[in-house]
Amino acid sequence: MEFENVYFLGIGGIGMSALARYFLHEGKRVAGYDRTRTALTDALAAEGAAVCYDEAAECIPAPFRDRRTTVVVYTPAVPDDHAGLAWFRREGFEVVKRSQMLGLLSAGKYVQAVAGTHGKTTTSTLLAWLDRGTTGGGSAFLGGLSKNFGSNLVLGSGDRLTVEADEFDRSFLRLDPDTAVITSADPDHLDIYGTHEAMKEAFAQFIRQIRPGGYLVLKRGTDLRVDNPAITVYGYACDAPADFHAANVRLLDGGRYRYDIVVPDGVYRDCTLGVPGWVNVENSVAAVAALWCAARARGERPDGERLRAALASFEGVKRRFECYINTPRQVYMDDYAHHPRELAATLASVREMFPGRRITALFQPHLYTRTRDLCDGFAEALSLADEAVLLPIYPAREEPIPGVDSQMIARRLTVPWRIVEREALAETVAAMDTDVVISFGAGNIDACCAAIAEKLKERAGTTA
Incomplete structure (x- = not known):
C-alpha cells in the first residue's frame, strides 16, 4: 500500500490516535475528523495532525482529497451514513478499518496480542513495559495512555510488537499473533454478536489464527474452544494452581503487593508491582506469561533482575485504577x-x-x-x-x-x-x-x- 496521506475518521479514539501517531512518526501527512475536541485531539494537533470537528466533506483538507495519494482509516464507531465516510467511498478512495491497518502494520513482526473483555489494556501495556525493561526494545499499539511511555504508541528496536486485540466488531480477527493472551470472554458487545455463544466463537477463531508454533496464554476457567493443534496452550491464574500463577502474596502499604511468579521452568521470587490492586497482580501474571513465551520462542528466558525492576517501575495506565x-x-x-x-x-x-x-x-x-x-x-x-x-x-x-x-x-x-x-x-x-x-x-x-x-x-x- 503506497500513500503519502492518511485521513482518520474518529482520530480521537484511543486506538486510532496510536495509528495516527505512528504515521506522523513515519513522515506521512495526517489529518482526521472527530466529533468532540479532547485533550487527545489537542495533543495530535500539536504533534502535526490536522483535526476537524465537522463531518462535512467540504472540511476535508485539500491534500487529502486526492485518492491517488490518500488512504482513509475509519473506526467501526463511525456510522455508515457519516458524511465524510460516504464521500470518500463515493469518490473511490481506499477505505480500511483500523483493524485492517493494524493487521497490515503487524506483518513481519513477532506479534504479542492481548485480548479479552476486560484487563487487556493494563496487561498489554505492562507487557510492552516488561519487553522494554528486559530486552531494551519492542514496539506497541496500546488501548490506553501508558504513564511510563507517556503515549499509546511505543516505538522500539527489534521485531516484537505488542497489540491490544479488540473483540469489538470482530476487529481482533485481522491479527495472526505469535503469542496471544486471553484474559476473559464474558458477555459483552451483544449489539454486535447477538449472543454470548457467537462472541465466544469469535474468540475461538482468534485462537485458530495463532501462528503455527505459537502460544496461547488463557486465563484459568475461561470457557473457550481451543482447537488449534499447532500451538502450545498455557493457563494462568492469580493465586490458584496453573502453569503461570502468583504465590506467597503479601499486601504492602498503599495497596501494592509483593509475590512470587511461578512459571513452567521455575519461579521469579519477590516481585513487587508498581501499581496497587489485587486485579493488577493477575494482570502481571498474564504479562509475564506472554513475555516468557516470546523468550522461549527464541530459546531464551527473561532475566529475573530486569523483570523485577520493570514490574516495580510500572506506573500503570491513565484511567486504570x-x-x-x-x-x-x-x-x-x-x-x-x-x-x-x-x-x-x-x-x-x-x-x-x-x-x-x-x-x-x-x-x-x-x-x-x-x-x-x-x-x-x-x-x-x-x-x-x-x-x-x-x-x-x-x-x-x-x-x-x-x-x-x-x-x-x-x-x-x-x-x-x-x-x-x-x-x-x-x-x-x-x-x-x-x-x-x-x-x-x-x-x-x-x-x-x-x-x-x-x-x-x-x-x-x-x-x-
Whole structure:
C-alpha cells in the first residue's frame, strides 16, 4: 500500500490516535475528523495532525482529497451514513478499518496480542513495559495512555510488537499473533454478536489464527474452544494452581503487593508491582506469561533482575485504577471499568486495600444495549460498594432505547443510591459524607475527575 496521506475518521479514539501517531512518526501527512475536541485531539494537533470537528466533506483538507495519494482509516464507531465516510467511498478512495491497518502494520513482526473483555489494556501495556525493561526494545499499539511511555504508541528496536486485540466488531480477527493472551470472554458487545455463544466463537477463531508454533496464554476457567493443534496452550491464574500463577502474596502499604511468579521452568521470587490492586497482580501474571513465551520462542528466558525492576517501575495506565487522593481520611480513584466483571474485580481490590472503610462508587453506564443486557450484573457489582451514585447512560454510537436508562440498574441495587447529572457530580460528591470514592465508566465521566479530586482535597483541607 503506497500513500503519502492518511485521513482518520474518529482520530480521537484511543486506538486510532496510536495509528495516527505512528504515521506522523513515519513522515506521512495526517489529518482526521472527530466529533468532540479532547485533550487527545489537542495533543495530535500539536504533534502535526490536522483535526476537524465537522463531518462535512467540504472540511476535508485539500491534500487529502486526492485518492491517488490518500488512504482513509475509519473506526467501526463511525456510522455508515457519516458524511465524510460516504464521500470518500463515493469518490473511490481506499477505505480500511483500523483493524485492517493494524493487521497490515503487524506483518513481519513477532506479534504479542492481548485480548479479552476486560484487563487487556493494563496487561498489554505492562507487557510492552516488561519487553522494554528486559530486552531494551519492542514496539506497541496500546488501548490506553501508558504513564511510563507517556503515549499509546511505543516505538522500539527489534521485531516484537505488542497489540491490544479488540473483540469489538470482530476487529481482533485481522491479527495472526505469535503469542496471544486471553484474559476473559464474558458477555459483552451483544449489539454486535447477538449472543454470548457467537462472541465466544469469535474468540475461538482468534485462537485458530495463532501462528503455527505459537502460544496461547488463557486465563484459568475461561470457557473457550481451543482447537488449534499447532500451538502450545498455557493457563494462568492469580493465586490458584496453573502453569503461570502468583504465590506467597503479601499486601504492602498503599495497596501494592509483593509475590512470587511461578512459571513452567521455575519461579521469579519477590516481585513487587508498581501499581496497587489485587486485579493488577493477575494482570502481571498474564504479562509475564506472554513475555516468557516470546523468550522461549527464541530459546531464551527473561532475566529475573530486569523483570523485577520493570514490574516495580510500572506506573500503570491513565484511567486504570488511577489514584488521585490517598490519605487516611480520604481516597479518590478512577477506573475505566464498564463491564460488571470489571467493576466487581476493582471493587474487590479496593475492599482488600482499604479494609473497614466506606466505599462510594460513581458509575456512568456506557451504551444503552450494554445497560439493557447486563443491568443485573451491574447492580450486583455496584452493590459491593456501600453506596452508589449513577450518571445517565453515555450513548456513544447508539440512539436511545425506550425504557433503558440508569434507573434499570438503580432499582436492582441493594445499597443506597442516587442518580445525578454529570455536571453536578463533583458538587454532589463533595457534599456527601465520603471516605473511599472510586469513579467508573468508559464515557466522559473522566472529565469530572480533576474537579472531584479538587473538591475532596478542599474539603479535607477545611476539616483536617
